[in-house]
Amino acid sequence: MLELEGLRLLPTSPGFAAAVARAYVRQRRPRCLCRPEGIEMYIARVAGIYVVKRMPGTGDRHAPACPSYEPPPQLSGIRPLLGCAVKEDPISGMTLLKLGFSLSRRPTNMTPIRLPSGVSTVSSSNPRLSLRALLHYLWDQAELTRWHPGFEGRRSWGAVRRQLLQAASRMVACGEALSNKLDIPEPFSVEQADAIRARRHARWAEAAKSRSGNSSMFLLIAEAKEIVPARHGHKLVIKHVPDLGFALEPSLYHRLVTRFEPELTLWSAADDIHLIITATFGIGPELLPHIAELSLMAVNQHWLPVETMGDKQLLDRLVRTHRSFLRLLRYDLSPDTQIPALVLTDQGDAPQLVFARRSHRQTPGTLSLACAALHDPAQPAGLTPYS
Numbered sequence: 001m002l003e004l005e006g007l008r009l010l011p012t013s014p015g016f017a018a019a020v021a022r023a024y025v026r027q028r029r030p031r032c033l034c035r036p037e038g039i040e041m042y043i044a045r046v047a048g049i050y051v052v053k054r055m056p057g058t059g060d061r062h063a064p065a066c067p068s069y070e071p072p073p074q075l076s077g078i079r080p081l082l083g084c085a086v087k088e089d090p091i092s093g094m095t096l097l098k099l100g101f102s103l104s105r106r107p108t109n110m111t112p113i114r115l116p117s118g119v120s121t122v123s124s125s126n127p128r129l130s131l132r133a134l135l136h137y138l139w140d141q142a143e144l145t146r147w148h149p150g151f152e153g154r155r156s157w158g159a160v161r162r163q164l165l166q167a168a169s170r171m172v173a174c175g176e177a178l179s180n181k182l183d184i185p186e187p188f189s190v191e192q193a194d195a196i197r198a199r200r201h202a203r204w205a206e207a208a209k210s211r212s213g214n215s216s217m218f219l220l221i222a223e224a225k226e227i228v229p230a231r232h233g234h235k236l237v238i239k240h241v242p243d244l245g246f247a248l249e250p251s252l253y254h255r256l257v258t259r260f261e262p263e264l265t266l267w268s269a270a271d272d273i274h275l276i277i278t279a280t281f282g283i284g285p286e287l288l289p290h291i292a293e294l295s296l297m298a299v300n301q302h303w304l305p306v307e308t309m310g311d312k313q314l315l316d317r318l319v320r321t322h323r324s325f326l327r328l329l330r331y332d333l334s335p336d337t338q339i340p341a342l343v344l345t346d347q348g349d350a351p352q353l354v355f356a357r358r359s360h361r362q363t364p365g366t367l368s369l370a371c372a373a374l375h376d377p378a379q380p381a382g383l384t385p386y387s
Contacts, residue, residue: 034066044093056088064345077331100128131295136329142167145327185240272301
Protein backbone atom coordinates (compact mmCIF):
# COMPACT_ATOMS: atom_id res chain seq x y z
CA MET A 1 0.00 0.00 0.00
CA LEU A 2 1.14 3.55 -0.77
CA GLU A 3 0.45 6.86 0.87
CA LEU A 4 -0.09 9.61 -1.72
CA GLU A 5 -0.80 13.13 -0.47
CA GLY A 6 -2.56 11.81 2.62
CA LEU A 7 -4.45 9.07 0.77
CA ARG A 8 -3.78 5.36 1.29
CA LEU A 9 -4.08 3.49 -1.99
CA LEU A 10 -3.34 0.13 -3.53
CA PRO A 11 -2.31 -0.15 -7.19
CA THR A 12 -5.72 -1.76 -7.75
CA SER A 13 -7.62 1.06 -6.00
CA PRO A 14 -9.96 3.23 -8.11
CA GLY A 15 -8.21 6.47 -9.04
CA PHE A 16 -4.72 5.16 -8.29
CA ALA A 17 -3.27 6.14 -11.69
CA ALA A 18 -4.78 9.62 -11.49
CA ALA A 19 -3.42 10.13 -7.97
CA VAL A 20 0.07 9.10 -9.08
CA ALA A 21 -0.11 11.50 -12.05
CA ARG A 22 -1.17 14.39 -9.79
CA ALA A 23 1.60 13.64 -7.30
CA TYR A 24 4.14 13.61 -10.15
CA VAL A 25 3.04 17.03 -11.39
CA ARG A 26 3.11 18.44 -7.85
CA GLN A 27 6.51 16.83 -7.20
CA ARG A 28 5.20 14.92 -4.18
CA ARG A 29 6.86 11.76 -2.97
CA PRO A 30 4.74 8.70 -2.18
CA ARG A 31 5.54 6.50 0.80
CA CYS A 32 5.42 2.72 0.85
CA LEU A 33 3.57 1.51 3.96
CA CYS A 34 5.12 -1.96 4.11
CA ARG A 35 6.84 -0.70 7.28
CA PRO A 36 5.11 1.30 10.07
CA GLU A 37 7.38 4.30 9.54
CA GLY A 38 6.82 4.32 5.78
CA ILE A 39 9.58 4.37 3.17
CA GLU A 40 9.94 7.20 0.67
CA MET A 41 9.48 6.32 -3.01
CA TYR A 42 9.58 8.41 -6.17
CA ILE A 43 7.53 8.69 -9.36
CA ALA A 44 9.09 8.50 -12.80
CA ARG A 45 7.49 9.10 -16.19
CA VAL A 46 8.71 6.44 -18.61
CA ALA A 47 7.33 6.29 -22.17
CA GLY A 48 4.32 8.35 -21.08
CA ILE A 49 3.51 6.06 -18.14
CA TYR A 50 3.86 7.07 -14.48
CA VAL A 51 5.78 4.48 -12.49
CA VAL A 52 6.24 4.40 -8.71
CA LYS A 53 9.77 3.20 -7.93
CA ARG A 54 11.84 2.64 -4.84
CA MET A 55 14.59 5.14 -4.10
CA PRO A 56 18.09 3.91 -5.04
CA GLY A 57 19.75 2.00 -2.23
CA THR A 58 16.54 1.47 -0.20
CA GLY A 59 15.45 -1.96 -1.42
CA ASP A 60 16.55 -3.81 1.72
CA ARG A 61 14.60 -1.38 3.95
CA HIS A 62 11.28 -2.68 2.61
CA ALA A 63 9.48 -5.63 4.19
CA PRO A 64 10.52 -8.96 2.59
CA ALA A 65 7.01 -9.58 1.18
CA CYS A 66 6.83 -6.08 -0.37
CA PRO A 67 7.22 -5.94 -4.18
CA SER A 68 9.84 -3.21 -3.65
CA TYR A 69 12.01 -5.39 -1.43
CA GLU A 70 15.51 -6.08 -2.73
CA PRO A 71 18.24 -7.99 -0.87
CA PRO A 72 21.31 -6.02 0.23
CA PRO A 73 23.65 -5.66 -2.78
CA GLN A 74 26.58 -7.29 -0.96
CA LEU A 75 24.78 -10.63 -1.07
CA SER A 76 25.13 -11.00 -4.86
CA GLY A 77 27.49 -9.96 -7.64
CA ILE A 78 25.74 -6.61 -8.22
CA ARG A 79 27.59 -4.68 -5.51
CA PRO A 80 30.87 -3.95 -7.42
CA LEU A 81 28.85 -2.63 -10.36
CA LEU A 82 26.54 -0.18 -8.57
CA GLY A 83 27.36 3.51 -8.95
CA CYS A 84 29.62 3.02 -11.96
CA ALA A 85 28.47 0.32 -14.36
CA VAL A 86 24.89 0.74 -13.09
CA LYS A 87 23.67 4.26 -12.19
CA GLU A 88 20.05 4.99 -11.27
CA ASP A 89 18.65 8.49 -11.87
CA PRO A 90 15.68 9.23 -9.56
CA ILE A 91 14.78 12.32 -11.61
CA SER A 92 14.30 10.61 -14.96
CA GLY A 93 13.64 7.12 -13.62
CA MET A 94 16.21 5.75 -16.08
CA THR A 95 19.24 3.59 -15.31
CA LEU A 96 22.49 4.30 -17.14
CA LEU A 97 24.51 1.20 -18.01
CA LYS A 98 28.19 0.98 -18.96
CA LEU A 99 28.86 -2.07 -21.07
CA GLY A 100 32.06 -4.05 -21.25
CA PHE A 101 31.33 -5.14 -24.82
CA SER A 102 30.58 -3.29 -28.05
CA LEU A 103 27.20 -2.78 -29.70
CA SER A 104 28.74 -1.37 -32.88
CA ARG A 105 31.45 -2.43 -35.29
CA ARG A 106 33.16 -1.43 -38.51
CA PRO A 107 32.00 -2.96 -41.81
CA THR A 108 35.55 -4.17 -42.49
CA ASN A 109 35.22 -6.49 -39.52
CA MET A 110 31.78 -7.96 -39.99
CA THR A 111 32.24 -11.27 -38.22
CA PRO A 112 34.35 -10.91 -35.08
CA ILE A 113 33.71 -13.91 -32.87
CA ARG A 114 34.78 -14.21 -29.26
CA LEU A 115 33.66 -15.65 -25.99
CA PRO A 116 33.97 -14.22 -22.50
CA SER A 117 37.00 -15.40 -20.57
CA GLY A 118 36.74 -18.49 -18.39
CA VAL A 119 36.51 -16.42 -15.21
CA SER A 120 34.61 -13.14 -15.39
CA THR A 121 36.34 -10.35 -13.52
CA VAL A 122 35.47 -6.77 -12.62
CA SER A 123 38.02 -3.98 -12.51
CA SER A 124 37.72 -1.95 -9.32
CA SER A 125 38.78 1.22 -11.15
CA ASN A 126 36.27 1.09 -14.00
CA PRO A 127 33.78 -1.77 -13.72
CA ARG A 128 31.54 -2.47 -16.69
CA LEU A 129 28.82 -4.99 -17.40
CA SER A 130 29.87 -8.14 -19.21
CA LEU A 131 27.30 -9.96 -21.33
CA ARG A 132 26.59 -12.33 -18.46
CA ALA A 133 26.31 -9.49 -15.94
CA LEU A 134 23.91 -7.58 -18.19
CA LEU A 135 21.75 -10.69 -18.59
CA HIS A 136 21.71 -11.18 -14.80
CA TYR A 137 20.81 -7.52 -14.25
CA LEU A 138 17.96 -7.69 -16.76
CA TRP A 139 16.70 -10.91 -15.14
CA ASP A 140 16.78 -9.21 -11.74
CA GLN A 141 15.08 -6.00 -12.88
CA ALA A 142 12.43 -7.92 -14.83
CA GLU A 143 11.64 -9.68 -11.52
CA LEU A 144 12.33 -13.07 -13.07
CA THR A 145 14.43 -13.95 -10.00
CA ARG A 146 11.41 -13.40 -7.75
CA TRP A 147 9.06 -16.28 -6.95
CA HIS A 148 5.66 -16.38 -5.28
CA PRO A 149 3.18 -19.29 -5.35
CA GLY A 150 0.81 -17.11 -7.38
CA PHE A 151 3.27 -17.21 -10.31
CA GLU A 152 2.70 -20.94 -10.82
CA GLY A 153 1.66 -21.63 -14.41
CA ARG A 154 1.82 -17.94 -15.39
CA ARG A 155 5.39 -17.68 -16.70
CA SER A 156 5.42 -18.41 -20.39
CA TRP A 157 8.05 -17.24 -22.87
CA GLY A 158 5.65 -14.45 -23.81
CA ALA A 159 5.57 -13.25 -20.18
CA VAL A 160 9.36 -13.50 -19.88
CA ARG A 161 9.79 -11.48 -23.10
CA ARG A 162 7.33 -8.81 -22.00
CA GLN A 163 8.98 -8.37 -18.59
CA LEU A 164 12.47 -8.16 -20.10
CA LEU A 165 11.40 -5.51 -22.61
CA GLN A 166 9.65 -3.49 -19.90
CA ALA A 167 12.76 -3.58 -17.74
CA ALA A 168 15.02 -2.64 -20.65
CA SER A 169 12.80 0.34 -21.55
CA ARG A 170 13.97 1.98 -18.30
CA MET A 171 17.66 1.49 -19.13
CA VAL A 172 20.04 3.49 -21.31
CA ALA A 173 23.18 2.02 -22.90
CA CYS A 174 25.38 3.48 -25.62
CA GLY A 175 23.28 6.64 -25.66
CA GLU A 176 19.86 5.07 -26.31
CA ALA A 177 17.18 2.96 -24.69
CA LEU A 178 18.45 -0.58 -24.27
CA SER A 179 15.10 -1.90 -25.53
CA ASN A 180 15.96 -0.47 -28.97
CA LYS A 181 18.96 -2.79 -29.10
CA LEU A 182 17.23 -5.89 -27.79
CA ASP A 183 16.13 -8.67 -30.09
CA ILE A 184 13.94 -11.09 -28.13
CA PRO A 185 11.99 -13.51 -30.36
CA GLU A 186 8.22 -13.31 -30.29
CA PRO A 187 6.43 -16.51 -29.21
CA PHE A 188 6.09 -18.55 -32.40
CA SER A 189 2.66 -19.21 -33.82
CA VAL A 190 1.96 -21.08 -37.06
CA GLU A 191 -0.94 -18.74 -37.80
CA GLN A 192 1.26 -15.66 -37.26
CA ALA A 193 4.47 -17.08 -38.75
CA ASP A 194 4.49 -14.86 -41.85
CA ALA A 195 3.73 -11.69 -39.87
CA ILE A 196 6.40 -12.49 -37.27
CA ARG A 197 8.97 -13.15 -40.00
CA ALA A 198 8.05 -9.92 -41.80
CA ARG A 199 8.48 -7.85 -38.63
CA ARG A 200 11.87 -9.42 -37.96
CA HIS A 201 13.07 -8.88 -41.52
CA ALA A 202 11.91 -5.26 -41.51
CA ARG A 203 13.85 -4.53 -38.33
CA TRP A 204 16.97 -6.29 -39.53
CA ALA A 205 16.78 -4.64 -42.96
CA GLU A 206 16.64 -1.20 -41.32
CA ALA A 207 19.76 -2.04 -39.29
CA ALA A 208 21.58 -3.30 -42.39
CA LYS A 209 21.01 -0.09 -44.42
CA SER A 210 23.95 1.83 -43.05
CA ARG A 211 27.09 0.62 -44.78
CA SER A 212 29.48 3.44 -43.79
CA GLY A 213 31.19 4.10 -40.46
CA ASN A 214 30.25 1.92 -37.51
CA SER A 215 27.17 -0.25 -37.93
CA SER A 216 24.72 -0.98 -35.14
CA MET A 217 24.45 -4.39 -33.55
CA PHE A 218 21.62 -6.14 -31.77
CA LEU A 219 21.60 -7.83 -28.39
CA LEU A 220 19.91 -11.22 -28.59
CA ILE A 221 18.19 -12.86 -25.64
CA ALA A 222 16.54 -16.13 -26.58
CA GLU A 223 16.05 -19.76 -25.65
CA ALA A 224 18.31 -22.22 -27.43
CA LYS A 225 16.53 -25.18 -28.98
CA GLU A 226 19.49 -27.22 -30.15
CA ILE A 227 23.09 -27.05 -31.30
CA VAL A 228 23.51 -29.36 -34.26
CA PRO A 229 25.95 -30.11 -37.08
CA ALA A 230 25.48 -28.01 -40.20
CA ARG A 231 26.87 -28.31 -43.73
CA HIS A 232 29.80 -26.27 -42.47
CA GLY A 233 30.54 -26.49 -38.77
CA HIS A 234 27.57 -26.24 -36.43
CA LYS A 235 24.52 -24.07 -36.04
CA LEU A 236 22.56 -22.78 -33.09
CA VAL A 237 18.81 -23.16 -33.49
CA ILE A 238 16.76 -20.65 -31.49
CA LYS A 239 13.36 -21.63 -30.14
CA HIS A 240 10.59 -19.48 -31.66
CA VAL A 241 12.83 -18.83 -34.71
CA PRO A 242 12.39 -22.13 -36.59
CA ASP A 243 13.26 -20.76 -40.04
CA LEU A 244 16.77 -19.54 -39.29
CA GLY A 245 19.94 -21.04 -37.84
CA PHE A 246 22.77 -19.04 -36.29
CA ALA A 247 25.98 -20.42 -37.77
CA LEU A 248 28.79 -21.45 -35.43
CA GLU A 249 32.20 -21.69 -37.05
CA PRO A 250 34.21 -24.75 -35.95
CA SER A 251 36.57 -22.72 -33.74
CA LEU A 252 33.66 -20.93 -32.07
CA TYR A 253 31.80 -24.19 -31.48
CA HIS A 254 34.79 -25.83 -29.79
CA ARG A 255 35.35 -22.82 -27.55
CA LEU A 256 31.64 -22.71 -26.75
CA VAL A 257 31.45 -26.31 -25.55
CA THR A 258 34.60 -25.82 -23.45
CA ARG A 259 33.76 -22.48 -21.85
CA PHE A 260 30.11 -23.32 -21.10
CA GLU A 261 30.42 -27.02 -20.31
CA PRO A 262 28.55 -26.68 -16.94
CA GLU A 263 25.55 -24.96 -18.57
CA LEU A 264 25.46 -27.38 -21.50
CA THR A 265 25.77 -30.41 -19.22
CA LEU A 266 22.92 -29.19 -17.01
CA TRP A 267 20.78 -28.48 -20.09
CA SER A 268 21.38 -32.02 -21.36
CA ALA A 269 20.71 -33.62 -17.98
CA ALA A 270 17.12 -32.43 -17.44
CA ASP A 271 14.30 -31.99 -19.95
CA ASP A 272 12.77 -29.11 -17.97
CA ILE A 273 15.92 -26.97 -18.09
CA HIS A 274 15.89 -24.06 -20.55
CA LEU A 275 19.16 -22.72 -21.99
CA ILE A 276 19.17 -18.93 -22.40
CA ILE A 277 21.59 -17.44 -24.88
CA THR A 278 22.57 -13.79 -24.95
CA ALA A 279 24.69 -12.62 -27.87
CA THR A 280 25.67 -9.54 -29.80
CA PHE A 281 25.16 -9.86 -33.53
CA GLY A 282 25.27 -7.73 -36.63
CA ILE A 283 23.25 -8.01 -39.83
CA GLY A 284 24.94 -8.58 -43.18
CA PRO A 285 23.52 -7.48 -46.54
CA GLU A 286 21.90 -10.91 -46.95
CA LEU A 287 19.99 -10.31 -43.69
CA LEU A 288 21.77 -13.14 -41.90
CA PRO A 289 23.02 -12.58 -38.34
CA HIS A 290 26.74 -12.62 -37.55
CA ILE A 291 27.39 -13.41 -33.88
CA ALA A 292 30.19 -11.40 -32.29
CA GLU A 293 30.05 -12.48 -28.63
CA LEU A 294 27.81 -14.78 -26.60
CA SER A 295 27.09 -16.16 -23.15
CA LEU A 296 24.79 -18.85 -21.77
CA MET A 297 22.60 -19.20 -18.68
CA ALA A 298 20.58 -22.22 -17.55
CA VAL A 299 17.13 -21.68 -16.03
CA ASN A 300 14.55 -24.11 -14.66
CA GLN A 301 10.99 -24.63 -15.89
CA HIS A 302 9.91 -21.43 -14.08
CA TRP A 303 12.74 -19.43 -15.73
CA LEU A 304 14.66 -19.15 -12.43
CA PRO A 305 18.45 -19.25 -13.02
CA VAL A 306 20.31 -22.36 -11.88
CA GLU A 307 24.03 -23.18 -11.86
CA THR A 308 23.99 -26.80 -10.68
CA MET A 309 21.62 -29.72 -10.33
CA GLY A 310 21.59 -28.95 -6.60
CA ASP A 311 20.26 -25.47 -7.41
CA LYS A 312 17.51 -26.98 -9.53
CA GLN A 313 16.49 -29.47 -6.84
CA LEU A 314 16.41 -26.72 -4.20
CA LEU A 315 14.27 -24.37 -6.30
CA ASP A 316 11.96 -27.18 -7.37
CA ARG A 317 11.40 -28.13 -3.74
CA LEU A 318 10.69 -24.54 -2.67
CA VAL A 319 8.21 -24.08 -5.52
CA ARG A 320 6.55 -27.40 -4.73
CA THR A 321 6.13 -26.42 -1.06
CA HIS A 322 4.66 -23.01 -2.00
CA ARG A 323 7.49 -20.85 -0.68
CA SER A 324 8.30 -17.27 -1.69
CA PHE A 325 11.89 -16.23 -2.37
CA LEU A 326 14.36 -14.16 -4.37
CA ARG A 327 17.10 -15.94 -6.31
CA LEU A 328 20.53 -14.29 -5.96
CA LEU A 329 22.78 -14.06 -9.02
CA ARG A 330 26.53 -14.12 -9.43
CA TYR A 331 26.99 -11.48 -12.16
CA ASP A 332 30.77 -11.32 -12.74
CA LEU A 333 31.85 -13.06 -9.54
CA SER A 334 34.02 -16.11 -10.13
CA PRO A 335 32.49 -19.59 -9.66
CA ASP A 336 34.48 -20.20 -6.47
CA THR A 337 33.11 -17.08 -4.75
CA GLN A 338 30.47 -18.25 -2.28
CA ILE A 339 27.22 -16.29 -2.20
CA PRO A 340 23.80 -17.23 -0.78
CA ALA A 341 21.61 -19.17 -3.17
CA LEU A 342 18.50 -17.16 -2.36
CA VAL A 343 16.57 -15.13 0.22
CA LEU A 344 13.32 -16.51 1.65
CA THR A 345 10.74 -13.70 1.72
CA ASP A 346 7.88 -15.50 3.47
CA GLN A 347 9.35 -15.35 6.99
CA GLY A 348 7.58 -12.20 8.17
CA ASP A 349 9.90 -9.30 8.99
CA ALA A 350 12.98 -11.51 9.03
CA PRO A 351 14.19 -12.53 5.56
CA GLN A 352 16.37 -15.64 5.62
CA LEU A 353 19.40 -16.45 3.50
CA VAL A 354 19.71 -19.94 2.09
CA PHE A 355 23.28 -21.08 1.55
CA ALA A 356 24.92 -24.07 -0.07
CA ARG A 357 27.74 -25.31 2.14
CA ARG A 358 30.07 -28.26 2.31
CA SER A 359 29.34 -30.94 4.89
CA HIS A 360 32.27 -32.69 6.59
CA ARG A 361 30.10 -35.78 7.04
CA GLN A 362 29.50 -36.14 3.34
CA THR A 363 31.71 -37.07 0.46
CA PRO A 364 34.03 -34.15 -0.35
CA GLY A 365 32.53 -31.94 -3.00
CA THR A 366 28.87 -32.63 -2.17
CA LEU A 367 26.66 -29.84 -0.94
CA SER A 368 24.16 -29.52 1.87
CA LEU A 369 21.70 -26.69 2.38
CA ALA A 370 21.77 -24.24 5.25
CA CYS A 371 19.90 -21.08 6.11
CA ALA A 372 20.53 -18.05 8.30
CA ALA A 373 18.50 -15.09 9.46
CA LEU A 374 19.52 -11.93 7.63
CA HIS A 375 21.01 -9.78 10.38
CA ASP A 376 24.47 -8.68 9.26
CA PRO A 377 24.89 -9.84 5.63
CA ALA A 378 28.65 -9.50 5.91
CA GLN A 379 28.74 -12.02 8.76
CA PRO A 380 25.71 -14.34 8.64
CA ALA A 381 25.40 -16.23 11.88
CA GLY A 382 23.51 -19.22 13.21
CA LEU A 383 23.65 -21.49 10.18
CA THR A 384 21.26 -24.38 10.56
CA PRO A 385 20.26 -27.12 8.10
CA TYR A 386 17.40 -26.06 5.88
CA SER A 387 14.43 -28.38 5.46
